[in-house]
Amino acid sequence: MAKARKKTAKIAPNPAFMESTEPVELSAQDERTLGQIFNMASRLAATVERDDEPLLAIPTRSLGNVSFNEKKRILQMGSKTTSRELFNLSQAKSFMQTTLVAAGAKRLIEMGKTTSIRGLYYMLKHDVRSTKEPTFHDQGECDPIIEDCEVLLESLREELHLFADKRGDMVGNITLVDSGDEIDCSRMGSGGYAIPSIVEPSVIQFKECKADFVLHVEKNTVWQRFNEDKFWKKHNCILTHGSGQPPRGVRRLLNRLHNELGLPIFCLLDNDPWGYYIYSVVKQGSINLAYESDRMATPDAKFIGLRSRDFERCGLSDGVKISLSDVDRKRAKQIAEYPWFANKKDWRREIDTMMKNGFKLEVEALLSRSISYMTEEYVPRLLKEGDFLD
Amino acid sequence: MAKARKKTAKIAPNPAFMESTEPVELSAQDERTLGQIFNMASRLAATVERDDEPLLAIPTRSLGNVSFNEKKRILQMGSKTTSRELFNLSQAKSFMQTTLVAAGAKRLIEMGKTTSIRGLYYMLKHDVRSTKEPTFHDQGECDPIIEDCEVLLESLREELHLFADKRGDMVGNITLVDSGDEIDCSRMGSGGYAIPSIVEPSVIQFKECKADFVLHVEKNTVWQRFNEDKFWKKHNCILTHGSGQPPRGVRRLLNRLHNELGLPIFCLLDNDPWGYYIYSVVKQGSINLAYESDRMATPDAKFIGLRSRDFERCGLSDGVKISLSDVDRKRAKQIAEYPWFANKKDWRREIDTMMKNGFKLEVEALLSRSISYMTEEYVPRLLKEGDFLD
Numbered sequence: 001m002a003k004a005r006k007k008t009a010k011i012a013p014n015p016a017f018m019e020s021t022e023p024v025e026l027s028a029q030d031e032r033t034l035g036q037i038f039n040m041a042s043r044l045a046a047t048v049e050r051d052d053e054p055l056l057a058i059p060t061r062s063l064g065n066v067s068f069n070e071k072k073r074i075l076q077m078g079s080k081t082t083s084r085e086l087f088n089l090s091q092a093k094s095f096m097q098t099t100l101v102a103a104g105a106k107r108l109i110e111m112g113k114t115t116s117i118r119g120l121y122y123m124l125k126h127d128v129r130s131t132k133e134p135t136f137h138d139q140g141e142c143d144p145i146i147e148d149c150e151v152l153l154e155s156l157r158e159e160l161h162l163f164a165d166k167r168g169d170m171v172g173n174i175t176l177v178d179s180g181d182e183i184d185c186s187r188m189g190s191g192g193y194a195i196p197s198i199v200e201p202s203v204i205q206f207k208e209c210k211a212d213f214v215l216h217v218e219k220n221t222v223w224q225r226f227n228e229d230k231f232w233k234k235h236n237c238i239l240t241h242g243s244g245q246p247p248r249g250v251r252r253l254l255n256r257l258h259n260e261l262g263l264p265i266f267c268l269l270d271n272d273p274w275g276y277y278i279y280s281v282v283k284q285g286s287i288n289l290a291y292e293s294d295r296m297a298t299p300d301a302k303f304i305g306l307r308s309r310d311f312e313r314c315g316l317s318d319g320v321k322i323s324l325s326d327v328d329r330k331r332a333k334q335i336a337e338y339p340w341f342a343n344k345k346d347w348r349r350e351i352d353t354m355m356k357n358g359f360k361l362e363v364e365a366l367l368s369r370s371i372s373y374m375t376e377e378y379v380p381r382l383l384k385e386g387d388f389l390d
Numbered sequence: 391m392a393k394a395r396k397k398t399a400k401i402a403p404n405p406a407f408m409e410s411t412e413p414v415e416l417s418a419q420d421e422r423t424l425g426q427i428f429n430m431a432s433r434l435a436a437t438v439e440r441d442d443e444p445l446l447a448i449p450t451r452s453l454g455n456v457s458f459n460e461k462k463r464i465l466q467m468g469s470k471t472t473s474r475e476l477f478n479l480s481q482a483k484s485f486m487q488t489t490l491v492a493a494g495a496k497r498l499i500e501m502g503k504t505t506s507i508r509g510l511y512y513m514l515k516h517d518v519r520s521t522k523e524p525t526f527h528d529q530g531e532c533d534p535i536i537e538d539c540e541v542l543l544e545s546l547r548e549e550l551h552l553f554a555d556k557r558g559d560m561v562g563n564i565t566l567v568d569s570g571d572e573i574d575c576s577r578m579g580s581g582g583y584a585i586p587s588i589v590e591p592s593v594i595q596f597k598e599c600k601a602d603f604v605l606h607v608e609k610n611t612v613w614q615r616f617n618e619d620k621f622w623k624k625h626n627c628i629l630t631h632g633s634g635q636p637p638r639g640v641r642r643l644l645n646r647l648h649n650e651l652g653l654p655i656f657c658l659l660d661n662d663p664w665g666y667y668i669y670s671v672v673k674q675g676s677i678n679l680a681y682e683s684d685r686m687a688t689p690d691a692k693f694i695g696l697r698s699r700d701f702e703r704c705g706l707s708d709g710v711k712i713s714l715s716d717v718d719r720k721r722a723k724q725i726a727e728y729p730w731f732a733n734k735k736d737w738r739r740e741i742d743t744m745m746k747n748g749f750k751l752e753v754e755a756l757l758s759r760s761i762s763y764m765t766e767e768y769v770p771r772l773l774k775e776g777d778f779l780d
Contacts, residue, residue, distance in 0.1 A: 221508060
C-alpha cells in the first residue's frame with residue numbers, strides 16, 4: 001500500500017481554485033451544503049489520520065436501488081451503496097474525480113457563483129501534475145460524478161451551484177421575486193418570463209399569487225397559442241412549458257408552486273408514449289434521478305393531455321393520425337408496466353386503447369378542428385368536468 | 391385539357407376555415423400582407439377567366455439563385471423563378487398546396503391569430519374530397535411550401551402569422567413593450583425575458599433604451615454567467631443568446647436593435663466552424679433563407695468570440711483543446727470560401743490558424759482560467775481595445 005501511495009501523483013492546483021474572491025454572504029442553504037461537503041472531507045481526513053484506506057460510500061444510482069414509494073407516490077432510492085476507494089487501481093481515478101467535483105462545488109458556493117455542468121467540467125479539467133493524464137477525458141466522465149456527489153452530499157445539483165440548460169417559460173397571475181427583481185408574470189407580453197435553471201427559494205420567492213391552478217403544456221408552440229389567447233387570464237391560472245421533457249428548473253418550479261402555494265398542476269401532453277413518460281417524470285420523478293424526487297416530483301399532478309378517445313370524441317379527421325412505430329409500441333408496453341400506471345384502471349385502459357387504435361395524437365391535432373379549439377373548448381371542458389387522468 | 395379539369399377533385403372545405411370569427415382590427419402590416427395574398431389570388435382568377443392555364447411563378451430558392459450583395463453586404467436572392475402549373479400532373483399537387491398555405495395565412499391574419507409551422511400543417515391537412523389523398527403527407531411536405539409562399543408573397547413568415555420555435559433570452563438596459571405589456575429588461579432576475587418568435591414592430595416596440603451595445607452570446611449557459619455577473623449593468627449593454635444557432639426571432643431582434651436603435655452588435659461565439667457559421671448567419675443571412683436577409687441579417691455585427699490565438703494568449707491548459715474532426719476541417723474549408731470571409735485577411739488568417747492548431751476552443755474554455763475571467767477580463771479587454779473581427 002505504501003507503494004501505491006507513493007505512486008499517487010499530486011494533483012496540480014487548478015487556476016480556477018486560485019483566484020482571489022471577496023467573501024460573499026452565504027444563505028442558510030449554502031451553509032448547509034458547505035457543511036455536507038466539509039463533513040465528507042472531514043471523514044476522509046479522519047480515515048487518513050487513522051491510517052485507514054480512504055473510501056467513499058456512494059449511494060447506488062441504478063434501477064436495482066430504486067423503488068416506488070406507494071405512500072409518498074414517488075420514486076425513491078434505496079439504501080444500497082458502492083464503495084469507492086483511493087487505494088484501488090480501478091477506483092482511484094473516480095475517487096479523485098469525486099473529491100475534485102466536491103471541491104469545485106465548495107469553491108462555487110464560497111464565491112457565490114454558479115456554473116453549468118459543462119462549465120464545471122472545464123473548471124476542473126487539467127493534467128494531473130507530472131503526468132499527461134487529464135482529470136477528466138471528457139464531459140461524459142464528469143457528469144455521472146456530479147450525480148454521485150448529489151447523492152453523496154444529499155444536495156440537489158442546484159444546491160451545489162450547478163445549473164442545467166434552461167428552457168421553459170411562464171406567464172400568468174403570479175408575481176415573484178427573482179434575484180431581487182420583482183416579476184409580474186401577468187405583464188410579460190408574448191415572450192414570457194424565462195424560467196431559470198435554479199429556482200430554489202434562495203433565488204426565487206413567490207410574492208403574490210392570485211392564480212387557481214397551473215396549466216403545464218408540453219411544447220412552446222402550444223404555450224404560445226394559450227398565451228396568445230390569454231387563456232391564463234380567462235381561467236385565472238399560470239401557464240408553463242418545458243420544451244418537451246421539462247428541464248429540472250421547470251419540474252422544481254411546478255413542485256414548489258404545488259407544495260408552497262397549493263396550486264393544482266394540470267399537464268397538457270401528447271397522446272403518445274413520450275407524453276406519458278413526461279407525465280410520469282413530472283408526477284413520480286425519474287428513475288436515474290430518484291434521489292431528488294422529493295423536491296422534483298409532484299405526485300398530485302393531473303394529466304389533461306390528449307386521450308385515445310379524442311379522435312372520435314373531438315371529430316378529428318384521418319389526417320391527424322400518426323401511426324405507432326415499433327419503438328412506440330415497445331415504449332408503451334414498458335410504461336404500462338410502471339407500477340404507478342399498472343395499478344390504475346384508467347391508465348391501463350388509456351394505454352390499451354392507444355395500442356388498439358394503432359395511432360397517436362399530438363396536441364396540435366386539435367388545430368385541425370379550429371385554431372383556438374384547444375384553448376376555448378377542449379381544455380375548458382375537461383377542467384369544468386374534472387375529466388382528467390390521475 | 392378539359393379532361394384534366396374534370397379530373398381535378400374538389401378540395402373539401404377544412405373545418406379550420408369554417409369557424410366563425412369576430413373581425414379583428416388589422417395592423418398596417420397585416421393589410422399589406424393580405425393585399426399580397428389577394429393580388430396573387432386575383433392574378434390566378436384572371437388567368438382562369440381568360441381560360442389560360444393557372445400558374446404561379448415561384449422565385450427559385452436554390453444556391454444558384456443566391457448571391458452576395460457586396461454593397462449591402464448580405465446574401466440576396468436573384469430573379470430566377472420556376473413555374474408551378476395547375477395543369478401539369480407533376481406540379482398540380484404543389485400548386486394546390488401553395489394556394490392552400492396562402493389561404494391558411496389569410497385566415498390566420500383575418501382572425502388575428504398566429505400558429506407554428508407545425509400548427510399550420512395540422513390546420514391544412516385533410517383528405518381531398520372523394521379521395522384518400524391527403525393535402526400533405528407530412529410536415530416535411532408543408533414546410534418548403536411555406537418558404538415558397540414567403541418569397542412569392544414577399545412576406546416574412548412572421549408576417550404570414552407563422553412562428554418558429556422560440557429559444558433565446560434577453561436582459562439589459564432596455565425597456566420594450568410586448569403586446570401592450572411594458573417589460574423592463576433590467577429587472578428580469580436570473581431568468582430573463584424570453585424572446586418571442588415574432589418580434590415585428592406590430593408586437594414589440596422599443597420604449598426606452600439606455601444601452602450602448604448588444605452582447606450576443608452563443609449558449610444559454612454562458613448567458614447565465616454574464617447575467618449572474620451583471621455584465622450588462624457594469625458595461626451598460628443588452629445581453630442576448632440564441633441557444634446555439636439563433637432562431638429567427640432572435641436574429642430579427644438583433645437586426646432591429648441595430649437598425650432602429652443604432653446599437654452595435656458583438657457576438658461571443660466558439661472558436662470552431664459552427665461558431666463561424668452562426669456569425670455568418672447573423673451577419674450576412676443564410677443561404678436558404680436569402681430572401682429575408684434584409685430584415686434578418688446585421689452586416690455590421692462584429693465577432694468578439696474565441697480566437698485561435700487565445701490558447702496561448704489567455705494561458706489556457708491543454709485540457710481545453712478539442713481536436714478538429716474531419717467534419718470540422720471540411721466545414722472550415724467551406725466557410726473560408728464564403729466570399730465575405732475569403733475577402734478578409736483577418737478572417738483568412740483566423741481560419742488558417744485554427745486549422746494549423748488542429749484544435750478548436752469553446753467559450754467555456756475560459757472558465758478554466760477562472761469562473762469570471764470571460765466576464766471580467768476577456769470581453770472587457772477586447773471591447774476596450776476594439777479588438778474584434780469584422
